[in-house]
Amino acid sequence: MGYVEQGTGRDALFGRLETAETPEELQQLIELLRDHYSVDHIVYHWVNSNGDQYGCGTYPKAWVSRYLERGYLRIDPVVQGCYQRFHPVDWKRLDWSGKAARNFQRDAVEHGIGNQGYSIPIRGPNGQFAMFSLSSNCSDEDWDTFTEEHRRDLILVAHYFNQKALELEPGRKPEPSQALSPREVEALTLLGVGYSRAQAAETLSISEHTLRVYIESARFKLGAMNTTHAVARALSRGLIVI
Amino acid sequence: MIRYIYAEDLNKFPMLARSMFRDRADQFATRLGWEVSVDERGEERDDYDRENPLYVIWEKPDGTHGGSMRLLPTVGKTMVNDHFVHLTDGVRIESPLIWECTRFCLSRDATPGIAAALMLAGGEVMRQFGVEHYVGVFDARMVRIYRRIGSSPDILGQEGQGREMIAVGLWEFTAEAQKKVAESAGIAPKLTRQWFEMAFGATPAEVDVEAA
Incomplete structure (x- = not known):
């Protein structure tokens, strides 16, 4: 899909x-x-x-x-x-x-x-x-x-x-794709269902700055340019469920 | 003055490099009692020094080390992802927009301005290279110093007790924080830029401004 x-x-x-x-x-x-x-x-x-x-x-x-x-x-x-x-x-x-x-x-x-x-x-x-x-x-x-x-x-x-x-590259074994950690999954899920960053950070009991870093990491692992994109990719790969 | 030196170029600054690795041994092995490896010359190095990191170093007027930190991209091998994922909520922090900062070290006779100058130089790197965050591993007792300088990290997690307490934290560097740190360092922004240009080259526009 x-x-x-x-x-x-x-x-x-x-x-x-x-x-x-x-x-x-x-x-x-x-x-x-x-x-x-x-x-x-x-x-x-x-x-x-x-x-x-x-x-x-x-x-x-x-x-x-x-x-x-x-x-x-x-x-x-x-x-x-x-x-x-x-x-x-x-x-x-x-x-x-x-x-x-x-x-x-x-x-x-x-x-x-x-x-x-x-x-x-x-x-x-x-x-x-x-x-x-x-x-x-x-x-x-x-x-x-x-x-x-x-x-x-x-x-x-x-x-x-x-x-x-x-x-x-021919002959190269694919790098194992980095799985998202449970924390990244939680953060993406909350943003995916429409939480603001402040609400998501509060729900996860982390600072907004920390949330931004977790999201940035998740975006990179998903090859996404922005958060909306990252949520869409995580959804289409079945990594998060909303 | 601040120097920015990739590991592969340290051989051009032998005295500075030697005194940096000795000061690291002094700080991390002697004073903090961390289990780091110190060679027969009294120099402390770890695996990450072999990854061609970028060192930001305060060079004293006599050419020796006053303080330093070590930067690496988090898309490569990093200390925080290899050893401290349990302090980052299990998240491997990886992004070309996030660099790792480790081995923040001050020599015994470092003046208070040196730590601030290093932070300022770290801020210049962020601004110039599009780095949005640093993730750092540091001696938890440094937090007090960082706060006093005007650039406090967000602590993700810490472990250990007393002098062995190690923390993982995040920095970003707002224009406001930059200003505060510049004030506590007593260093004019122009000087910070000149040090940066000495290491990474100037653009013609900047040269014109300097000459004017």
Whole structure:
């Protein structure tokens, strides 16, 4: 059971991410996400400790082959600045002062990658490391406004994208999906039947802050962008009953 | 001053790193009597130091450690999910918007402003990186200090007695709390931002503002 989410609005796209079953669907989704956020490019890309890579995204083919051919992985300040870390990075903050980095940047701009970028590093299981990057051609002010406004969404979508990519990776055993704890089930159930946060917190004898953290955790385990979404998913998976 | 250093870069700050791990041994093994592992050089480390955490460290003018804390994303391996789920109502706290803060440590001669400066730096990390909550594991007696600084955690649970009392708590950092902590630290917001930029880079707009 479940419901099919249609369309290209934010919630519909996240719904489709949850139900995606093939790498082709991921590629299609990353293109739709690019259009939805009105950026020039989005790229998802992971590396493992052997240096193997996998990715999908909207970069022109010419740029991808040039990147590999020139060995830009070793020069790219974005990769250097994100690898094995976990804070989101505005490309402007990186060190582009070296000659190699400046040439790389010029080449990237010439290939239409954009002069602005934002990357979210992701720590996956067993040393897996992934990056979700958006780039565009615009002013510093516009980019700051964009990243500020969408940062929360982008961080979540980056992580959900990674979970899905891992799930679809050939030969990988599915990670056991984290069950919700009884406390998370209770919290979602109360919100699902229409309690306010304050009422739910009082019923569970916890602070509202604690409730928000439990709900945030449950949302992540359910791959949901917001609480309504989390309740709907928990219901459709039979995790809660209202 | 505050430094933000990933574990993999600690080798660039050998004196600071060594004194941090020694102060941790002093606080957690000697003063609190926790069962932590201290190596032959007198340095305390645990499994989570191997996860490339981000350390927030107060560096004293002589280059040694004055206080620090350790941050990790809760989507990876964390102390609270590995060892303290019984103190969080059985909830594994996992979200890219929640980071774990552990090993909050002050050197013996730390001035009162250092704890506040660390909290302020933690707040800067939240603001800049979209972190909405910290879940922390700490010496329960720190609660008094946190309250005095102006940033009290919500305690989820605690166990043990006396100096071995360990608590798990949550922080968020409102603009109001930030202001209060800045006042008790006696640190101008501009300085906090400069320390942050030293570690994570500045944006051209910020550089212009500084130059103006």
